[in-house]
Amino acid sequence: MTQQPYSKPLPTPQPESDFYWEKTKEHELWLRYCNECNQAYFYPRDICPVCFSRNTTWVQASGKGTLHTFAIVHRAPTPAFRDDAPFVVAIVDLEEGPRMPTNLVEVEPDPSAIHVGMPVEVVFEDVTEEITLPKFKPAG
Amino acid sequence: MADLSRTAAIVGVAESDEIGTVPNKSSLQHHMEAAANALDDAGLTKSDVDGLFTAGYSTYATGDYLGIKPRFTDSTTVGGSSFIIHIAHAIAAINAGWCEVALITHGQAGRSNRAPQPADPSLPTLQYEIPYGFIGQPINYAMGATRYMHQYGEERTRQALAEIAVSTRKWALMNPKAAMKDPMSFEDYHNSRWIAWPFHLFDCCLVTDAGAAVVVTSAERARSAKKPPVWVLGAAESHDHLGISTMPDLTSSVSRHTGPAALGMAGLTHSDIDLAMIYDSFTYTVLITLEGLGFCGPGEGPDFVAGQRTAPGGDFPMNTSGGGLSYTHPGMYGIFLIIEAVRQLRGECGERQVPDCGISLVNGTGGALSSTGTVVLARD
Numbered sequence: 149m150t151q152q153p154y155s156k157p158l159p160t161p162q163p164e165s166d167f168y169w170e171k172t173k174e175h176e177l178w179l180r181y182c183n184e185c186n187q188a189y190f191y192p193r194d195i196c197p198v199c200f201s202r203n204t205t206w207v208q209a210s211g212k213g214t215l216h217t218f219a220i221v222h223r224a225p226t227p228a229f230r231d232d233a234p235f236v237v238a239i240v241d242l243e244e245g246p247r248m249p250t251n252l253v254e255v256e257p258d259p260s261a262i263h264v265g266m267p268v269e270v271v272f273e274d275v276t277e278e279i280t281l282p283k284f285k286p287a288g
Numbered sequence: 289m290a291d292l293s294r295t296a297a298i299v300g301v302a303e304s305d306e307i308g309t310v311p312n313k314s315s316l317q318h319h320m321e322a323a324a325n326a327l328d329d330a331g332l333t334k335s336d337v338d339g340l341f342t343a344g345y346s347t348y349a350t351g352d353y354l355g356i357k358p359r360f361t362d363s364t365t366v367g368g369s370s371f372i373i374h375i376a377h378a379i380a381a382i383n384a385g386w387c388e389v390a391l392i393t394h395g396q397a398g399r400s401n402r403a404p405q406p407a408d409p410s411l412p413t414l415q416y417e418i419p420y421g422f423i424g425q426p427i428n429y430a431m432g433a434t435r436y437m438h439q440y441g442e443e444r445t446r447q448a449l450a451e452i453a454v455s456t457r458k459w460a461l462m463n464p465k466a467a468m469k470d471p472m473s474f475e476d477y478h479n480s481r482w483i484a485w486p487f488h489l490f491d492c493c494l495v496t497d498a499g500a501a502v503v504v505t506s507a508e509r510a511r512s513a514k515k516p517p518v519w520v521l522g523a524a525e526s527h528d529h530l531g532i533s534t535m536p537d538l539t540s541s542v543s544r545h546t547g548p549a550a551l552g553m554a555g556l557t558h559s560d561i562d563l564a565m566i567y568d569s570f571t572y573t574v575l576i577t578l579e580g581l582g583f584c585g586p587g588e589g590p591d592f593v594a595g596q597r598t599a600p601g602g603d604f605p606m607n608t609s610g611g612g613l614s615y616t617h618p619g620m621y622g623i624f625l626i627i628e629a630v631r632q633l634r635g636e637c638g639e640r641q642v643p644d645c646g647i648s649l650v651n652g653t654g655g656a657l658s659s660t661g662t663v664v665l666a667r668d
Contacts, residue, residue: 156419156421159409159414160414190416191415219486221421222482223482223483225421225423229421234482235421247533247534248533249532249533251420251421264434281419281420
């Protein structure tokens with residue numbers, strides 16, 4: 149069976165996010181952390197967006213979080229998403245504090261099956277040889 | 289801060305010649321038609337214009353196409369609110385002496401455009417949101433509405449969104465330029481198809497081809513305009529995120545800053561407002577903007593709009609043109625809010641005229657609920 153080429157939009161890693169995307173390829177989720185604020189933030193930037201400190205580092209996230217909000221996309225926004233619709237776009241509150249955009253997968257795309265605040269955990273989709281997207285599913 | 293209230297006025301407003309579905313005209317032609325029409329409305333000519341403002345395009349594109357060589361330019365582009373913000377910038381520029389006649393233009397073949405602009409892949413939204421399908425504002429705003437429903441109750445939120453869609457359509461039926469010509473019942477709203485749950489089709493604005501322009505000038509110059517000037521009493525602007533995933537609170541519009549600031553500059557309170565023009569990219573936008581502006585408190589929007597209060601005959605006239613939901617919305621709509629406010633304040637609105645309309649508050653929202661610009665306008 150030949151695989152369909154991946155036609156949905158892909159991220160173009162930037163200098164400050166190469167590490168993030170390298171780690172997702174290893175099925176790990178890493179966050180940028182400010183040693184002055186003592187908190188993680190998303191998305192990755194070398195300089196802390198809260199206090200402008202350069203005293204920042206990378207920390208590995210647990211991959212656990214809760215669902216902050218979601219929508220169930222019925223009308224595919226581009227032809228590449230047609231086979232996926234209906235699918236779930238979501239924003240997740242990570243255990244470490246930051247919020248991140250993602251898809252909620254391995255769930256019925258039905259509002260009765262999805263609840264704001266439900267526990268979720270990260271899964272990794274190797275969408276191309278170069279890019280792995282972190283997504284979330286209901287926590288088991 | 290210098291008191292710039294009532295130091296400049298809007299003297300000309302117009303749409304492009306045709307709006308709606310206009311496959312035979314480019315975005316820039318919509319700019320040019322609207323500019324010519326608005327200058328005519330003001331009793332001015334192209335040669336009077338020395339300040340040029342637009343969003344989406346840079347003013348060197350519109351300046352070139354329109355044949356205008358300005359001495360003040362502003363291409364501030366923060367989504368559909370940009371044109372409201374341009375009014376604030378025009379007042380400042382006029383008072384600084386940088387220009388005297390400010391022309392704000394917009395044109396967008398949102399429906400018929402042949403070549404959409406490619407986006408910059410280094411933007412965080414392109415990297416972290418777009419790959420997941422956060423594409424197009426219905427999806428982004430829907431996530432805001434879901435959060436609101438979680439915090440304040442799904443049923444009452446749903447009813448509020450329906451109230452806004454239905455009341456706005458009633459106004460559109462009285463505007464000959466409105467794209468939507470058929471009445472909408474509550475049943476029609478609830479039966480319209482899902483776009484991105486919790487949004488039905490009728491929660492979402494139109495996608496049209498349209499242009500618009502606004503002429504702002506000094507108090508002195510405004511006195512000799514063709515029509516009575518509409519004074520800018522207050523103006524304010526802000527933004528607090530880019531993509532929806534970095535919005536600090538998905539249930540709170542940044543109009544919580546720009547509303548009070550603009551009203552403060554005007555020296556007015558909410559009860560002074562005769563007409564609210566609130567950017568309705570989505571029904572949900574209106575709900576949280578009314579709250580942000582302070583017409584009601586957080587979570588109180590559903591009670592505020594209940595019972596068709598914002599419809600013709602209601603005690604809170606809102607979006608009397610028919611709004612982005614039912615009149616026109618080419619992609620960035622804010623400038624059309626100004627046009628309707630000015631026409632209402634001039635008493636030009638015929639069947640849909642708000643009686644004794646003296647003061648209007650106009651609030652534009654741009655991006656993924658990212659930016660707002662608020663102005664308070666008053667008739668002479």
